Amino acid sequence: MKAKTLLYDKIAADIERQIAGQVLRVGDKLPSLRTICEQYNVSQTTALQAYYQLEAKSLIESRPRSGYFVHRPAKRVLPLPAVSSPDGASGGELHEVISRVYRDMGHSGAVPLSLGVPALELLPVAKLNKGLLRATRTLSGSGLEYEQVQGSDHLRSQVARFYSGEGVSLSGDELVVTSGCMEALSLSLMVTTRRGDTIAVESPVYFGILQLAKSLGLKVIELPAHPQTGVEVDALKKVLAAGKVAACLLISNFNNPLGSLMPEAHKKEVVRLIQHFGVPLIEDDIYGEVYFGTERPRSCRSYDESGLVLWCSSVSKTLAPGYRIGWVAPGKFKDEVMRLKLYQSIAGTTITQEVIADLLETGRYAHHLRGLRQTLQTNALRYSHAIAQYFPKGTCISRPQGGFMLWVGLADHVDSVKLYERAIKQNISIAPGSMFSLQGQYHNCMRLSYGMPWNENIEGALKKLGNLII
Amino acid sequence: MKAKTLLYDKIAADIERQIAGQVLRVGDKLPSLRTICEQYNVSQTTALQAYYQLEAKSLIESRPRSGYFVHRPAKRVLPLPAVSSPDGASGGELHEVISRVYRDMGHSGAVPLSLGVPALELLPVAKLNKGLLRATRTLSGSGLEYEQVQGSDHLRSQVARFYSGEGVSLSGDELVVTSGCMEALSLSLMVTTRRGDTIAVESPVYFGILQLAKSLGLKVIELPAHPQTGVEVDALKKVLAAGKVAACLLISNFNNPLGSLMPEAHKKEVVRLIQHFGVPLIEDDIYGEVYFGTERPRSCRSYDESGLVLWCSSVSKTLAPGYRIGWVAPGKFKDEVMRLKLYQSIAGTTITQEVIADLLETGRYAHHLRGLRQTLQTNALRYSHAIAQYFPKGTCISRPQGGFMLWVGLADHVDSVKLYERAIKQNISIAPGSMFSLQGQYHNCMRLSYGMPWNENIEGALKKLGNLII
Numbered sequence: 039m040k041a042k043t044l045l046y047d048k049i050a051a052d053i054e055r056q057i058a059g060q061v062l063r064v065g066d067k068l069p070s071l072r073t074i075c076e077q078y079n080v081s082q083t084t085a086l087q088a089y090y091q092l093e094a095k096s097l098i099e100s101r102p103r104s105g106y107f108v109h110r111p112a113k114r115v116l117p118l119p120a121v122s123s124p125d126g127a128s129g130g131e132l133h134e135v136i137s138r139v140y141r142d143m144g145h146s147g148a149v150p151l152s153l154g155v156p157a158l159e160l161l162p163v164a165k166l167n168k169g170l171l172r173a174t175r176t177l178s179g180s181g182l183e184y185e186q187v188q189g190s191d192h193l194r195s196q197v198a199r200f201y202s203g204e205g206v207s208l209s210g211d212e213l214v215v216t217s218g219c220m221e222a223l224s225l226s227l228m229v230t231t232r233r234g235d236t237i238a239v240e241s242p243v244y245f246g247i248l249q250l251a252k253s254l255g256l257k258v259i260e261l262p263a264h265p266q267t268g269v270e271v272d273a274l275k276k277v278l279a280a281g282k283v284a285a286c287l288l289i290s291n292f293n294n295p296l297g298s299l300m301p302e303a304h305k306k307e308v309v310r311l312i313q314h315f316g317v318p319l320i321e322d323d324i325y326g327e328v329y330f331g332t333e334r335p336r337s338c339r340s341y342d343e344s345g346l347v348l349w350c351s352s353v354s355k356t357l358a359p360g361y362r363i364g365w366v367a368p369g370k371f372k373d374e375v376m377r378l379k380l381y382q383s384i385a386g387t388t389i390t391q392e393v394i395a396d397l398l399e400t401g402r403y404a405h406h407l408r409g410l411r412q413t414l415q416t417n418a419l420r421y422s423h424a425i426a427q428y429f430p431k432g433t434c435i436s437r438p439q440g441g442f443m444l445w446v447g448l449a450d451h452v453d454s455v456k457l458y459e460r461a462i463k464q465n466i467s468i469a470p471g472s473m474f475s476l477q478g479q480y481h482n483c484m485r486l487s488y489g490m491p492w493n494e495n496i497e498g499a500l501k502k503l504g505n506l507i508i
Numbered sequence: 509m510k511a512k513t514l515l516y517d518k519i520a521a522d523i524e525r526q527i528a529g530q531v532l533r534v535g536d537k538l539p540s541l542r543t544i545c546e547q548y549n550v551s552q553t554t555a556l557q558a559y560y561q562l563e564a565k566s567l568i569e570s571r572p573r574s575g576y577f578v579h580r581p582a583k584r585v586l587p588l589p590a591v592s593s594p595d596g597a598s599g600g601e602l603h604e605v606i607s608r609v610y611r612d613m614g615h616s617g618a619v620p621l622s623l624g625v626p627a628l629e630l631l632p633v634a635k636l637n638k639g640l641l642r643a644t645r646t647l648s649g650s651g652l653e654y655e656q657v658q659g660s661d662h663l664r665s666q667v668a669r670f671y672s673g674e675g676v677s678l679s680g681d682e683l684v685v686t687s688g689c690m691e692a693l694s695l696s697l698m699v700t701t702r703r704g705d706t707i708a709v710e711s712p713v714y715f716g717i718l719q720l721a722k723s724l725g726l727k728v729i730e731l732p733a734h735p736q737t738g739v740e741v742d743a744l745k746k747v748l749a750a751g752k753v754a755a756c757l758l759i760s761n762f763n764n765p766l767g768s769l770m771p772e773a774h775k776k777e778v779v780r781l782i783q784h785f786g787v788p789l790i791e792d793d794i795y796g797e798v799y800f801g802t803e804r805p806r807s808c809r810s811y812d813e814s815g816l817v818l819w820c821s822s823v824s825k826t827l828a829p830g831y832r833i834g835w836v837a838p839g840k841f842k843d844e845v846m847r848l849k850l851y852q853s854i855a856g857t858t859i860t861q862e863v864i865a866d867l868l869e870t871g872r873y874a875h876h877l878r879g880l881r882q883t884l885q886t887n888a889l890r891y892s893h894a895i896a897q898y899f900p901k902g903t904c905i906s907r908p909q910g911g912f913m914l915w916v917g918l919a920d921h922v923d924s925v926k927l928y929e930r931a932i933k934q935n936i937s938i939a940p941g942s943m944f945s946l947q948g949q950y951h952n953c954m955r956l957s958y959g960m961p962w963n964e965n966i967e968g969a970l971k972k973l974g975n976l977i978i
Contacts, residue, residue, distance in 0.1 A: 140850075155653075155654065158649045158652060158653060161649075161652050163649065163650050163652060166650065166652060167644040167650050170640055170641075170644060170859070171640075171641060174637040174640060179628045179631075179633070179830070180633050180636065180637050181830050181831075182628060182631050182633060182636060182827075182828045182829065182830050182831070183625075183628060183829055183830045184625065184829045184830055185830055216853075217687060217853040217856075217857075218853055218854055220851075220852065220853050220854045221852060221853040224851070224852040224853065233703060246851070246854075249847075249850070249851045250851045250852065253847070253848055253851045253852070357652075358652045359652065359653055359654045360649070360651050360652050360653045360654055360655055360855075360857065360858030360859065361651075361652070361857060361858075361859075362853065362854075362855070362856065362857045377719075377723070378723055380610075380719070381690075381694070381716070381719045381720045381723045382690065382691060382694040382720065382723070383686075383687040383688060383690050383691040383694065383832065384688055384690045384716075384832075385830075385832070386687075386832065387687075387830065387831060387832045387857045387860055388830030388831075389640070389830065389831075389860070390857055390859070390860075
């Protein structure tokens, strides 16, 4: 694949230079794909990928039935949200709107901007189905027998192999397969905390983490976070030094909902701190594969040698949510995690583990990810541009470098729970900001997912949503 | 199916009368299968089923390459174990042998008499594989999308329909799909108890329940149980009246390890008691489908109108352990169970739920169960006879009326943990009695599974095991 990648990179770079040097000016029509194919002696796919890349960088735009044009920059660039400033308390309740959003998700028909998952159209359905058929043949007992508590040898070794290519050193024996990333987080919290303990998380934080923490009887300290670099390390240091927390739970790469990416220096420092204070770090790295840069960002775990980092991920955001395949590398908590997994559900589903192992082994997962990242990066820009175009004054927006989510701030007087109510009547589902805190914060914010393929429907929904903001 | 069933029932009844009337005497050769086919104008399969039925009742025996003979009764009938008498304490620790038995299970090669699962040969592999293929076609999104928290509508309605034929009145909406029966028990305990609470169980009790209870910080009162009728109701009443327990967890039908079956009158009384004292009953009914009588025994839940019974079951013992499909009808705890399921793992695997739903809907599950019950009933007798033949003086044995397990008591001086060590060296795995109590009881007992098809290997293993008892 390397040669091909270089080829469309080269084409894109050529055109980028022409735009930078004003050889191609704003509004100019670009050479047709056929011209590019002839000029560079490449396939239509390669030409298209070069244009996708330029589109993702917002340098060009496609106009239906007309071709590609040098981009007319958005009329305005929306500012970033401010660094969050939660109040440091550890109490608070889940906002009631969470259960309503969940209920409404079940109703089909609404444009699901509230969902944090890729649309089915973006998933490799046929490849997975073929994998299932193959698994019934290759697995002894066709997957009817109990899998090991730790999970399939095949899957664990393939996950380890996949990440070794991404710079993560990991052996299959260090992993425990779980029912999605959520069970990985759940088991990790159960083995590192006890009822009444306090955990530290970024603010805003994925509501599923708040729900899980509450159900385990845990208190939550919400830490200030920067929309691009994630948790404020000084704030984390302060709560660690105060001896207040039993564990930290951070989404290091492309945080949900902020889309932030912890810089490598921050990751190193966070790992140094948790080691110094002897506090386990549960690292939710479920979005790590959906990077828009040139390579996968590292995990905090990759800087850890103490065994205090419990690294959690899954294929639910990139491959097959319904398969419920995730994993945790629990460091020194491995035995306890396995014991709990055994006691609570014996083992995971056998056959779906084999299918995922097969997709990893054959390189089909890596191939699929390349396309998915491209699509999502383009989506992120298209959704962002539409928001810039249709949302009123006072709007700010995150600039995710990966993942599925936009975090949108609105003028202070806007109540996004009320906006939710107006929107759902128009068949548009959003995730109001209040879902992402226990402290009544973010009343004027919302999370929007760009996991749905871009089309007129989505654009129409964003336009309608903009009009509903009062 | 009804007409066919009656036909082989009729043939079996005819021959049973001839044996009872001494027309056929002990040791006599029975008519060949071909003769039966001609005489009754039936297929070979029907003739064979009639003979299987007689064999299961121990009235006839097959001798390799010779045909069927009126049975020579076992030289001795082993007595039943006594009613258990745990000491009423609520403390105690898990016996260390549990983890060793688990570790040894992983090693292939040993005759797995310690396992509580049916051998692969007894499972409908081809039917399930076809179901998988069908599910990829019929499911929207081929099962890649998140299933509902509560579980698939199709599966829940088919489970409800299946049990309505078994006299259990249940709607699909009352069920929550879980990752096997173990997650059903785990969620049920989590919503009915808190760390430090005490639960009441039968003694001896499936070690998985003890492990789960310990991991949740629960204390356990072990109640005396009769090897045929299960928990002693008076003892249960006493601990309920003393206000000592937060929940009861009972295996009502074909208890693991005793094989006991609570009489209907006991079930009614147990339900009356838990209602009277307002204590939830978690009913583990995972073996209910494997009955050797004429019909499925009822569940405690079927006598309950208070919503205090949480009825748990699965297809792990009868269809596909590795699919991890179970369910709970949590009564009035349904909302809490669903909330916890959502928080801890979002939902179950989509596609395997569809496969099981399909098997239920088409009647293939019911058909499979008929054969499985027949085989296991015959196995129970064959294993029991071999034990009577090969085990030393002082042996007593349960007489299961369903399920997979024999509970074997040995002379008081025998230490079954040491027996385990001797047996595993001979490649035979057993479950020592000490696994089934927190109080150091049952040192001279063991659980043996008859889920492996009967053959010379098994007979040889039982003979060897008998010789190892010293």
